[in-house]
Amino acid sequence: MQPVLKVQALSKEFIVRAGLFRTKKLQVLSDISFCLNAGETIAIIGETGSGKSTLAKILAGAERGDKGQILLEGEIIENAGHRTKNYCDIRLIFQDPTRSLNPSVPIGRTLHEILSLNTALDQAERQFKINTTLLKVGLLTEHQTYYPHMFSGGQLQRVALARALILDPKVVVLDEALSALDPSVRAQTMNLLLKLQKEINLSYVLITHHLSMVRHMSDHIIVMDHGQIVEAGLTEDVFNNPQSLITQRLINF
Numbered sequence: 001m002q003p004v005l006k007v008q009a010l011s012k013e014f015i016v017r018a019g020l021f022r023t024k025k026l027q028v029l030s031d032i033s034f035c036l037n038a039g040e041t042i043a044i045i046g047e048t049g050s051g052k053s054t055l056a057k058i059l060a061g062a063e064r065g066d067k068g069q070i071l072l073e074g075e076i077i078e079n080a081g082h083r084t085k086n087y088c089d090i091r092l093i094f095q096d097p098t099r100s101l102n103p104s105v106p107i108g109r110t111l112h113e114i115l116s117l118n119t120a121l122d123q124a125e126r127q128f129k130i131n132t133t134l135l136k137v138g139l140l141t142e143h144q145t146y147y148p149h150m151f152s153g154g155q156l157q158r159v160a161l162a163r164a165l166i167l168d169p170k171v172v173v174l175d176e177a178l179s180a181l182d183p184s185v186r187a188q189t190m191n192l193l194l195k196l197q198k199e200i201n202l203s204y205v206l207i208t209h210h211l212s213m214v215r216h217m218s219d220h221i222i223v224m225d226h227g228q229i230v231e232a233g234l235t236e237d238v239f240n241n242p243q244s245l246i247t248q249r250l251i252n253f
């Protein structure tokens, strides 16, 4: 089976200040490779600063790698920092959903704008798509008249999910997307994500410090340390028999 997402030898460095007049190179990702199958979830865990969010941003096209390739269904979409295809097929959801929502615009208009910019749908087709997407994520069609501040935290994360799903992506990257929610809302949202995954064969890249979520949602895990993969495997195998000290520390924390 061809993976939906394949990352090959991806590397990234940032140039950072090292004093008043000097800069230095900070290697944030080194030789990252992994595959993700359709309808599956891969979790990325690691200590703070290990490069998880940088990887998430590169996958979603918000940042560029320096070396390596990203392939979507076998087609190269990024090669050595050069993005060759648009970003609609891989969508990113952050911890704070308000980051991707304009506070002065009702969410229906935000969704219309996304569809106008990225699809050839006419007004009626856009409206239909918005209605079905809102219902898909457990919101009401009336919610499109609401401004972001009128939603609860859990509802806002559903709005962020609607914003991500409206373009029918193949992969959704969840970067601590549920971390700020209280446990019962987090559990509900997790179950919604799993239901959607079954229904539309979505694939998730799950970045979180919540290991219970990792265990509940993911099929595979990669463990990162200082920008490198130190362990990878099936979720249950990694939890039951962690090989690296980093993984043992993360799991037993």
Ligand SMILES: Nc1ncnc2c1ncn2[C@@H]1O[C@H](COP(=O)(O)OP(=O)(O)OP(=O)(O)O)[C@@H](O)[C@H]1O
Pocket (backbone or CB within 6 Å): 014, 015, 016, 026, 028, 046, 047, 048, 049, 050, 051, 052, 053, 054, 055
């Ligand atoms: N734009 C940037 N410019 C310079 N350095 C950056 C930039 N973005 C991230 N970094 C650095 O890259 C490293 C990895 O950061 P990243 O946010 O990817 O880690 P993380 O594993 O997601 O951490 P956390 O779990 O705390 O979110 C850190 O040392 C960070 O300071």
